[in-house]
Amino acid sequence: MKSLTINVALATLLSGVVPTSAAVLSRGGNGTSCGGPKPTNGITTAAPTPTATEPCVVARDAFTSQVSASPGLVPTMAASLAYDCLKSVPVHKEPAIRLLDGLKPFLEWQSDQAFLKNPPTDYPYPPVDIFGELERIRSNLEANKYSGEVEWQEDLFKNIVGKPHNGHLAYHPDLLTVPFEWVRPWTLVSVSEDGTSLPVIKVLEDAVSPSETSSHIIEINGVDAAKFIEERVSGSSNTQDPDAGYNTMFFSRANKAGLQANGYFEGGGRESLTFANGTTIVKPNIARFHYGPYDWNNVVDAETMHKEFCRGAYITNTAARDVKPIRRTTAPKGIRSYPQPPVSLVSRQDEPNTIDGYPEPVLIADDQVVSGYFIDEPGFEDVAVLVLLSFSSDFVSFQSAVQNFFVEAVEAGKTKLIIDLQANGGGTILQGYDTFRQIFPDIIQDGPSRWRSSSTFEALSQTFSPLCSNYMPTADSQELDNVCTTVNNWRNDLNGTNGRFTSYADKFGPLTLSGDSYTNYMEWDPANPVITRQAFGTDITGYGRRTNFTRPFGGPENIVLLYDGYCASTCSIFSQFMRHDAGVKSIAMGGRPNEGPIQGVGGVKGSQVYPFRQMSVLAEIARSYTEDPTLVKELQRLDDTYVSSRSPYQLPVVNVRDAVLPGELENGIPTQFVTELADCRLYWTESMIQNTGEIWKAAAQAAFKGGKCVAGGIAQPARRPQITASKSYGYRRHPQPVRGGQVLASDSPIMQHLRVQVSD
Ligand SMILES: *[C@@H]1O[C@H](CO)[C@@H](O)[C@H](O)[C@H]1NC(C)=O
Numbered sequence: 001m002k003s004l005t006i007n008v009a010l011a012t013l014l015s016g017v018v019p020t021s022a023a024v025l026s027r028g029g030n031g032t033s034c035g036g037p038k039p040t041n042g043i044t045t046a047a048p049t050p051t052a053t054e055p056c057v058v059a060r061d062a063f064t065s066q067v068s069a070s071p072g073l074v075p076t077m078a079a080s081l082a083y084d085c086l087k088s089v090p091v092h093k094e095p096a097i098r099l100l101d102g103l104k105p106f107l108e109w110q111s112d113q114a115f116l117k118n119p120p121t122d123y124p125y126p127p128v129d130i131f132g133e134l135e136r137i138r139s140n141l142e143a144n145k146y147s148g149e150v151e152w153q154e155d156l157f158k159n160i161v162g163k164p165h166n167g168h169l170a171y172h173p174d175l176l177t178v179p180f181e182w183v184r185p186w187t188l189v190s191v192s193e194d195g196t197s198l199p200v201i202k203v204l205e206d207a208v209s210p211s212e213t214s215s216h217i218i219e220i221n222g223v224d225a226a227k228f229i230e231e232r233v234s235g236s237s238n239t240q241d242p243d244a245g246y247n248t249m250f251f252s253r254a255n256k257a258g259l260q261a262n263g264y265f266e267g268g269g270r271e272s273l274t275f276a277n278g279t280t281i282v283k284p285n286i287a288r289f290h291y292g293p294y295d296w297n298n299v300v301d302a303e304t305m306h307k308e309f310c311r312g313a314y315i316t317n318t319a320a321r322d323v324k325p326i327r328r329t330t331a332p333k334g335i336r337s338y339p340q341p342p343v344s345l346v347s348r349q350d351e352p353n354t355i356d357g358y359p360e361p362v363l364i365a366d367d368q369v370v371s372g373y374f375i376d377e378p379g380f381e382d383v384a385v386l387v388l389l390s391f392s393s394d395f396v397s398f399q400s401a402v403q404n405f406f407v408e409a410v411e412a413g414k415t416k417l418i419i420d421l422q423a424n425g426g427g428t429i430l431q432g433y434d435t436f437r438q439i440f441p442d443i444i445q446d447g448p449s450r451w452r453s454s455s456t457f458e459a460l461s462q463t464f465s466p467l468c469s470n471y472m473p474t475a476d477s478q479e480l481d482n483v484c485t486t487v488n489n490w491r492n493d494l495n496g497t498n499g500r501f502t503s504y505a506d507k508f509g510p511l512t513l514s515g516d517s518y519t520n521y522m523e524w525d526p527a528n529p530v531i532t533r534q535a536f537g538t539d540i541t542g543y544g545r546r547t548n549f550t551r552p553f554g555g556p557e558n559i560v561l562l563y564d565g566y567c568a569s570t571c572s573i574f575s576q577f578m579r580h581d582a583g584v585k586s587i588a589m590g591g592r593p594n595e596g597p598i599q600g601v602g603g604v605k606g607s608q609v610y611p612f613r614q615m616s617v618l619a620e621i622a623r624s625y626t627e628d629p630t631l632v633k634e635l636q637r638l639d640d641t642y643v644s645s646r647s648p649y650q651l652p653v654v655n656v657r658d659a660v661l662p663g664e665l666e667n668g669i670p671t672q673f674v675t676e677l678a679d680c681r682l683y684w685t686e687s688m689i690q691n692t693g694e695i696w697k698a699a700a701q702a703a704f705k706g707g708k709c710v711a712g713g714i715a716q717p718a719r720r721p722q723i724t725a726s727k728s729y730g731y732r733r734h735p736q737p738v739r740g741g742q743v744l745a746s747d748s749p750i751m752q753h754l755r756v757q758v759s760d
Pocket residue numbers: 028029030032277278
């Protein structure tokens with residue numbers, strides 16, 4: 001699950017470190033200083049009475065007084081004072097070094113590290129050597145170079161998590177993330193006045209209900225506003241593309257619907273904004289207290305602050321893994337993520353199931369992840385819109401919703417399809433495969449990928465592969481399913497041409513490239529009943545009981561992909577099939593205030609993520625099958641107990657699989673490092689912020705009606721079929737998917753490795 005606020009918080013911490021206010025200034029140079037209007041995010045800002053001098057005691061007192069005065073509200077304090085508390089906590093050196101050493105076996109799985117160290121020349125960010133950084137931080141700790149606990153944690157986050165700009169690589173050190181969440185009292189948008197002039201930055205209220213005097217922002221804390229925001233993004237965004245990162249800082253209806261976020265800018269810092277009319281407004285940034293499983297009453301000084309909020313540091317070695325290896329069929333429960341992620345997207349019974357700022361849907365799934373629309377306006381009668389806020393949902397409900405919407409659209413005579421992928425951070429990998437095959441049932445997708453060949457990866461392969469020589473995957477569960485459906489069984493997966501691997505070496509190589517070692521290229525096997533029928537209770541379209549589908553919208557010229565740059569993980573896999581295998585064109589919205597084309601898929605393009613926990617669980621399973629001392633020694637390294645306990649806010653994850661474009665197999669550059677520009681770029685306008693339907697009309701114009709783009713353009717085919725889709729393509733209603741009995745629990749190791757979703 002995603003908790004976007006944290007990202008903002010960290011982004012703020014990382015960039016100039018918790019500024020204490022924000023001033024906006026305008027070109028008129030009037031410099032009027034207005035007292036801040038109320039914060040837009042509905043939280044209180046009670047200033048603590050600083051009776052104590054220990055900064056963490058000041059924080060605790062602020063917390064306790066607010067909790068007793070207004071029990072229902074989330075307590076807050078000035079961000080600068082909260083940060084003073086964090087800075088007062090002394091370095092705890094031994095546990096810090098233990099953490100850095102414990103991270104190594106997990107970071108060894110990061111599949112693109114050789115390319116991060118030595119990126120192609122057109123990669124937009126500086127190189128980063130993850131293991132070099134780890135060594136540097138470790139020696140700084142050894143040499144007592146840090147002034148406090150939060151300083152080395154920031155160093156770790158900035159340089160090992162932030163700089164790789166990979167949404168599948170996340171580690172949130174405890175002191176940095178557990179006690180507070182940072183909020184900027186501004187929600188911003190980036191809009192073009194007329195759709196063609198360069199976008200400017202505005203406060204959301206001014207875009208939604210502009211007044212006579214409202215004005216756009218020209219400076220933030222005295223720095224050019226766009227520059228200020230770009231700098232935040234280049235520090236630590238989880239997108240590989242700077243325009244996509246820029247977009248994530250702003251409010252959009254899709255971000256709100258899909259991510260429950262108001263844009264990352266809101267999440268942290270204290271800024272002064274200067275508007276173009278000369279007015280400057282300063283508002284203090286806010287720290288929201290986290291509590292729940294943590295007790296602020298236990299904080300009596302900086303030392304007890306550490307004890308309370310860095311609890312993991314006190315776990316002893318022996319307690320961690322003094323247990324006999326046991327054969328497990330399901331993963332142990334993940335470490336509790338705190339605070340609990342927002343309840344996602346569940347519609348309320350008493351309200352119509354619609355998405356705020358979106359038109360009335362023709363069809364919408366209960367969880368709102370899939371919805372479908374027609375544009376009821378003259379000139380757009382032929383257009384249907386499929387909105388996919390993620391690929392993370394009940395598999396069968398998602399599959400059925402897509403299928404049913406296509407049936408309704410075709411029956412209503414719609415011949416054009418917009419697929420709106422704004423805010424889509426991925427989900428279940430095979431859901432992306434299924435959606436592609438519902439649109440192009442006759443095209444076999446081509447998604448080559450590979451893993452980094454680390455010593456612990458090899459130990460798992462050497463343990464698991466021999467166990468699977470007589471294993472046959474079936475829809476009914478068997479003891480060896482967890483072992484034999486992992487990548488580490490050489491007989492599992494398909495080779496680069498969708499055939500079977502012939503040997504251990506055929507799959508695992510290792511192949512060397514750019515100074516690193518990898519497996520051979522491989523493809524998912526969507527016909528494997530364990531990862532389809534057994535896992536989800538249905539087949540992937542094009543396989544098993546779901547063959548003989550026909551195209552609902554005909555060729556690629558009748559379809560367009562709509563992006564806001566956020567698209568990542570499974571969304572990037574789906575996009576690759578749509579663009580490269582089927583030739584569908586795409587439109588990207590927004591971006592930095594410049595001209596020229598931008599990427600649509602700006603999020604992580606790595607094609608698989610593992611929580612550290614998953615590797616630890618697999619190692620535990622493996623240890624129950626081997627006594628070989630060399631293997632046991634390797635497997636024991638994959639114990640995440642300590643490292644995960646020091647990142648309790650969000651489970652730590654690592655990108656374990658590189659996607660490589662079919663045309664790039666020789667040079668092996670991961671798609672993460674390949675710039676793929678969208679065919680057409682459009683700017684957002686105020687009316688689009690108010691109503692998502694306005695975005696679709698602009699997209700339909702550009703894609704199907706010869707409308708202009710601010711960069712690029714989509715050429716119209718010489719001839720377009722004029723007859724209705726149902727006649728033209730013979731699209732038929734197919735039988736509903738049938739649940740094939742028991743489906744796997746969501747925490748089983750198999751389900752865990754079927755997910756690929758961006759993380760902050
Ligand atoms: C500054 O603002 C004041 C009050 O709104 C206004 O009367 C004045 O004309 C402004 N000055 C400039 C230079 O814009």
